[in-house]
Ligand code: SAM
């Protein structure tokens with residue numbers, strides 16, 4: 412067993428420096444610890460870095476839906492597949508700001524605006540910058556996901572006051588090309604570097620439940636944890652079913668305990684990152700969510716829909732957080 416992991420398993424001496432030199436073997440050794448040891452370490456590291464009784468509530472809005480030219484085998488908005496999702500134009504900034512205000516009133520502190528683009532056109536970016544500034548003026552943190560951006564575009568978003576850019580690596584380097592065929596993992600990493608260079612915080616994670624192996628899930632965590640800086644936000648999405656896309660043929664709902672192990676491993680490998688239980692929570696029991704929070708997840712999306720798929724009802728989330736004594740802006 413890897414020495415650092417062995418030290419941690421032996422008990423009290425928890426080490427939590429932010430490292431960027433994780434090996435797959437170390438990630439696997441953590442993941443395979445006896446459940447109780449893994450949870451103890453994850454919870455200890457979580458407490459060193461965060462209030463364990465607080466969860467961030469974020470909201471999502473699809474500001475431009477459907478017709479995406481990219482071929483991502485999981486995506487309801489890809490123009491390559493007939494999923495029944497209707498394509499729309501970019502929303503007017505006033506409509507976006509009204510939605511952000513409702514999200515804030517419902518308890519969200521972060522507002523994420525998503526557009527189904529391969530990359531934004533400059534004239535679209537003007538409108539997105541206007542949205543970012545206006546949402547920021549409401550006192551919310553802002554996040555956008557617009558596909559690939561150049562350094563110049565990232566600098567413009569930073570100038571508008573953007574806090575976070577969401578751009579996921581989605582899965583392991585080995586599994587990536589089985590899911591996404593129109594852009595490489597290197598393209599993704601290039602955009603992440605442009606966003607960083609502009610001084611915007613990075614939101615980067617992936618999906619589980621597409622038919623990948625546990626090794627792929629851990630490979631994804633190793634790639635995230637070995638980026639030049641850890642992403643400030645790490646969304647973990649459980650694949651939400653979409654009919655008409657290829658992932659339907661390979662998808663397999665992960666064992667709930669395997670999900671908790673993955674969250675705990677992410678918490679240990681990226682001690683200061685906010686780990687979000689992103690898509691797929693409507694398939695999770697309250698007990699499973701509670702275990703994920705105990706393992707170190709500390710962010711959720713609230714609201715009845717994500718982009719095109721369902722999310723738990725706000726009331727169910729509010730009740731669960733109250734039952735767990737977790738503070739958020741929901742109740
Ligand atoms: N065009 C943007 C881009 O290139 O990043 C946005 C893509 S999508 C809205 C953002 C992320 O949501 C994806 O990278 C994927 O991780 C997640 N996602 C998309 N569809 C999903 C689904 N059906 N279930 C779970 N996660 C999903």
Ligand code: DTB
Pocket residue numbers: 471487523525556577579616617646647648651689690716717718719720721
């Ligand atoms: C992320 O990692 N998850 C969010 C956000 N980034 C943009 C998107 C989830 C989408 C779930 C599928 C849908 O509703 O269409």
